[in-house]
Amino acid sequence: MRIEKDLLGEREVPADVYYGIHTLRALENFPLSGYKVAAVLVKAIALIKKSAAEVNAELGYLPKELAQAIGTAANEIMDGKWQDQFVVDALQGGAGTSTNMNVNEVLANRAIEILGGSRGDYQLVHPLNHVNMHQSTNDVYPTALRIAAIWLLKPLSDECAALQQALQDKEADFAGIIKVGRTEMQDAVPIMLGQEFSAYAGAIARDRWRLYKVEERLRQAALGGTAIGTGLNADKKYIYMVNDRVRQYAGVGLARAENMIDVIQNADVFVEVSGLLKALAVNLGKIAHDLRLMSSGPRAGLGEIRLPERQAGSSIMPGKVNPIIPEAVNQVAFHVMASDMAIAMAAQSGQLELNAFMPLIAHHLLESLSLLTNAVKILHEFCIRGVTANCEQCTALLNNSQVSVTALVPHIGYDLASQVARKAMEENTTVREAAIRLAVLPEEKIDAALDPRAMTHPGIAGKPK
Known part of the structure; x- marks a missing residue:
């Protein structure tokens, strides 16, 4: 064990961990969900810390070798190392301070090792005085969330493109298959099966466009605004330089917000992004419901299409195969829509110069992005590409209507x-x-x-x- 001190006193910290007393207290204070902070968010925070250390060294605020050690430690985290050291619960009080301090402490202790010291020797590298220099949780955390969200939007958009293409392929495959259309679950005028799939493709195409456009909303960053957006304790040159450096390393079009006070206290941009994710979830849910209906039976239902058989469906009924992929997609859709409500409530509940509920927003937003990416992937890979038409059933039902x-x-x-x-x-x-x-x-x-x-x-x- 090693002894560390903070405002509240001394605590023993396990000698073999990279985190410190602030993280230890957060572990004790927030035994809540069991969910860890998203790795992509930790990566974004580490990127910001690396950028800040380099800029502070260039401006003469940090010794070069110390900044290099922090940067090396940050690179390791960005490469996926030390993930077991980020132990704070995703849901936490303090607007994300515990997550920021968890990263600060891991970076400080790893940098200390790189410089030849022992963990806990904060005279060498201090989590706050050095790693957190010219920063606040209040500008780092929301900036990191914006970066992480942009990073996750790209794979989601790519999967949506693949789903759209798969649906368009089925539109072509089924272009000559006529069937009964339905409104309000009752027989309606005829429609081509391919036309139904064209409508699904059109919905996903709109979702792709929405995701493409919403990235612009996430590019306004408050880094350098420190506590409430006024930039107190941050060198003016640092504010401009650190945003440029972060943009360079993150590979996204990040820009310093003209009104950093606005960006720190208001979380409506995340509500906007979440709302568009909800729209995608709605469309996915509708498609999944329709697939289940059209494949129902197979003999006592509509049975107009056949879904790929993925696994046995019943522990009591031999031969039963269920539409498990659409069912899983439906559950993801429900989850994302529920998360959207949580995000909206958290954003609305911010008070005055800060939103204390950013951890809830971050957890649900990043989880929704990841869930949707995975759901879209399995939908097109495991379901849509293998859908076949039951032409005889389509004709029989049409003739009987x-x-x-x-x-x-x-x-x-x-x-x-x-x-x-x-x-x-x-x-x-x-x-x-x-x-x-x-x-x-x-x-x-x-x-x-x-x-x-x-x-x-x-x-x-x-x-x-």
Whole structure:
């Protein structure tokens, strides 16, 4: 054990850990969710610390060798090392201070080792005086969250592109398969199966565009604003230089916010991003529901499509295979929508110059980005690409329905078309047979009007062009 001190007194800290007394107290204070701080957020914070150390050395505030040691330690964290040292619960009081201090302490102790010292020798490298120089949790944490979110948006956008392409491929594959359309779970006019998949592709295309545009909202950073955005205790040159350095290392178009006070106290940008993630979740959920419906049965349901068989579906019913991929996607959608509400409430609950609930926002936002990326990936890889059409069932259901009666309305009027539909229902016959028996039109005109393929395109079926 080693002895460390803080404002509240002395504590024994395990000798073999890189974190220190501030992290130890956070471990004791927040035994809450069991979720650790997202690794991508820790990476972004480490990047900021590396940038700050380099700039502070260039401005003469830190010895060069000390800044280099901090930078080396930060590089190790950014490469994925020492993840077991970031032990603070994702949900914590203090607006993210515990996470910031966890990173500060790990960087300080690792830098001490690099310089030949022993962990806890903060005279050599201090977590606050050196690693946290010219910084506050209040400008570091939200800036790191913006960087982390931008990093996670790219893979999500890529997976959405792959899903859109998979849906468009099915649109082409199913272009010639006609089936019953449905509104309010009731039979409606005919539609091509490919047209249904084109609508799914269109929805995902909109989501891709939204994700592309929302990155712009995340590029305004408050780094250098320190405690409340006024920049107290930060050299003016540092403020400009550190933002440039972070942008360089992060590989994203980050820019210093013109109003850093605004960016530190207001979290509405994260609500905006979350809202667009919710929109994607809604579209994914709708598609997943439809896939489950159209594949239901397979013999006692709609059975219009077949989903890839991924695993046995029942511990009691032999031969049963369930639509597990759409079901999993639905659950991710529910989770993301619930997270969106938590983010909105946390952002609204900020008070005066700071939002104390940034850890909740960070946890839910980054989790939603990761969950959606994984959900979109399994949807297109494990489900959409393997979907096949049950053409016989689509035809049988269409022939057994009365949806084609709608095409008679321009020719004979709504009331007479209703009589045809009623007669077909009462006599359990087809619309064509009922129309012929009622002699509503010459037979050849009835056949032209009831051509199901003509009903899937704009215009009046059976009317001469």
